[in-house]
Amino acid sequence: MRLIGMLDSPYVRRVAIALRLLDIPFEHDPLSVFSTFDQFSRVNPVVKAPTLVCDDGTVLMDSGLIIDYAEALAGRSLWPADLASRTRALRATGLALAACEKVMQIYYEHNLRPAAHAPWLERVHQQLRAALAGLDAEIARHPPSADEKSLTQDGLCAAIAWRFMQIKLATPVADAACPALSAFAARVEALPSFLATPADDRVTVSTPGYRAP
Structure with missing residues (x-):
């Protein structure tokens, strides 16, 4: 099978690491929905990352649905x-994915629109702050496993979300703002499956950073 999309996307990286955790072999084709739009569209006309091309040629999209397929294929969850x-x-997974969504919206607002819309951006920042506060509190109360063999979706998504905002926001979120989340993410990023699937931090961004409450 073939995974399409760049690893600077938290959704692509989520699938790639999940496939590794499930011991499912795959090829990674780092096509961009922007710079290689036409090439991507020949694989999936919707041009949505991540895209998974199954061994029988079926094209799947959406990280949650792809992982559901992978879990069925592996016979474990x-x-x-x-x-x-x-x-x-x-x-916790919902909070992590919401944080990723808000960072993506902030990034797009500053990099794809001619001028940022201040009231909209403030609302998105507020949503991001709420997601991070909730996620940090959840991890502090119920720390997920940081072990390669017992890592679950909440821990996977929390660590990916933390790394994503560090590379997409011009001013990274301070560890002190989310102490439980940042400490957990540091442990998980040292796992072999994460080290083998690094986020692409060569991307140059001009996005404002997280604003603490």
């Missing part, structure tokens, strides 16, 4: 088994 733990994991 990256979600906790018991309901209480899964509920906490679902909440």
Whole structure:
């Protein structure tokens, strides 16, 4: 199978690391939805990253749906088994993905629009602050596993979200603003599957940083 998309996308990186954790071999084709739009469109006309080309040629998209397919293929899940733990994991994962979405919106607002829309940006920053505060509190109360063999979706997404905002915001979020999240992410980023799937931090950005409450 072939994974399409660049690893500076948290959604592409989420899938790539999940495939490694599930021991599913894949080829990575780092096409950009911007600079290689036409080439990407020949694989998936929707041009959505991540895109997964299955062994039978079926084209899948959306990180959550791709991981659902991968878990079915592997015969095991990256979600906790018991309901209480899964509920906490679902909440933390939602917060992490919301943070990624808000960082992406801030990045696009400053890099793709002629002029930033200040009221909209302030609302997005407020949403990002709320997502980070909630995620940091969840990790402080219920620390996910930082072990390669028992890492679940909430821990995977939390670490990816933290790294993503460090490379996409011109002023990185300070560790002191999210102490539980930053410490957890540092441990997870040292795992072999993360080291083998680095975020692309060669991207030059001009995006304002996180503004603490």
